Amino acid sequence: MNVKHFNTRSISVKRAVLGFSGWPDAGRIVEHTLGEFKRGIPHEPLADWDMDGFWHAESTRPRITVHHGRIRDLKWPVYHFWIMNPETSPPILLGAGPEPTIFWRPFVDQLVELLRGWECEELYLLGGLYDHITHEETVVSGVGQDIKAYNQLHALQCHRTEYQGPGAIHSSIMTAAHESGIHCLAFWAHYPFYLSGRHESLMARLLGILGQLLNLTIETRHLTARWERRTQDIEETIQKNDDLMEMLESIKKGQVRRPFFGESSKVVRLDEFVKRREESPFNKDP
Structure with missing residues (x-):
C-alpha cells in the first residue's frame, strides 16, 4: 500500500466521511458537498493514497498541465485524507478521490485496514445518482x-429504495466495514437527469444529514438562497423550451410517492428509473 502520511503523531478518529468521484458522483454533487464541508471546518491533510494498480486508462487518466509547450504538472490518481477539527466536536476523518476501476476487493481490504489503523468506528459514505425526478424535489x-x-435513516427521514443493477464501490466498502465491526451508512443524492451544475438544495440536505450524524452545526442558508435564485433561472429556461416542459410534465405524471424509512408503503425501485433514463431521447447521441 503506497500511502504518504503527512502527520507522524498517533491518530485516533472514530468517525469518517468518504466520497468518490466518477460514476458514483452524478452532477458532481459529492465533490461540491465535500468541498463546502471542508470550507466550513478547520482541517489539515492526513495522508495521500497513491491509487496505482487500482485504475486503468479507459476510465481514469493522470491530469496534466501544459504551459507554453511544456508539461508543468502531472498528477496521478490519488485518494486524499484530511483530519477535520471542528471546535465543538471530536476530530473527523474526511476522504475523497476517484472510484477505483479495477481490483475492488484488494482496494476495499486496504481501505478497511487504514480505517481500523486510525481507530475508525463509524463510516458515512456519500454518493450521487441520476434519477427521473424534477428539480422541485430534494x-x-x-x-x-x-x-x-x-x-438512523428513519430519524433522518431518508427515502428507502430497492435496487438491482450495476453497483458502486460503496456496496463493497459497506459489506467489508460491516464484517470488520465498523458501523456504516451510505447516503445517495438523487440528481435530476436533465440538470447540470451545482444543486445547492441537495448539497444543503447532505450537509444537514452530516451535521446531525456528527453533532455539528453546518451553515447552509447561503446554499438555500443560491438554489432559490438558480430555480428561477431553471424555470425561465423551461418556459422557453416546449420539449423540456412536456418532458417534465411526463415525469410528474409518472411519479410514485417515495416512502421514507419506517413506512410500509411500496418501495421505489431505482433500477426502473435507471432504465427509463437510458431510454430517454434526451440521453441518446445525435
Whole structure:
C-alpha cells in the first residue's frame, strides 16, 4: 500500500466521511458537498493514497498541465485524507478521490485496514445518482446494514429504495466495514437527469444529514438562497423550451410517492428509473 502520511503523531478518529468521484458522483454533487464541508471546518491533510494498480486508462487518466509547450504538472490518481477539527466536536476523518476501476476487493481490504489503523468506528459514505425526478424535489436515499442504521435513516427521514443493477464501490466498502465491526451508512443524492451544475438544495440536505450524524452545526442558508435564485433561472429556461416542459410534465405524471424509512408503503425501485433514463431521447447521441 503506497500511502504518504503527512502527520507522524498517533491518530485516533472514530468517525469518517468518504466520497468518490466518477460514476458514483452524478452532477458532481459529492465533490461540491465535500468541498463546502471542508470550507466550513478547520482541517489539515492526513495522508495521500497513491491509487496505482487500482485504475486503468479507459476510465481514469493522470491530469496534466501544459504551459507554453511544456508539461508543468502531472498528477496521478490519488485518494486524499484530511483530519477535520471542528471546535465543538471530536476530530473527523474526511476522504475523497476517484472510484477505483479495477481490483475492488484488494482496494476495499486496504481501505478497511487504514480505517481500523486510525481507530475508525463509524463510516458515512456519500454518493450521487441520476434519477427521473424534477428539480422541485430534494431526494436523498439511504442504505444501512443493521437495525441501528435503519433507525438512523428513519430519524433522518431518508427515502428507502430497492435496487438491482450495476453497483458502486460503496456496496463493497459497506459489506467489508460491516464484517470488520465498523458501523456504516451510505447516503445517495438523487440528481435530476436533465440538470447540470451545482444543486445547492441537495448539497444543503447532505450537509444537514452530516451535521446531525456528527453533532455539528453546518451553515447552509447561503446554499438555500443560491438554489432559490438558480430555480428561477431553471424555470425561465423551461418556459422557453416546449420539449423540456412536456418532458417534465411526463415525469410528474409518472411519479410514485417515495416512502421514507419506517413506512410500509411500496418501495421505489431505482433500477426502473435507471432504465427509463437510458431510454430517454434526451440521453441518446445525435
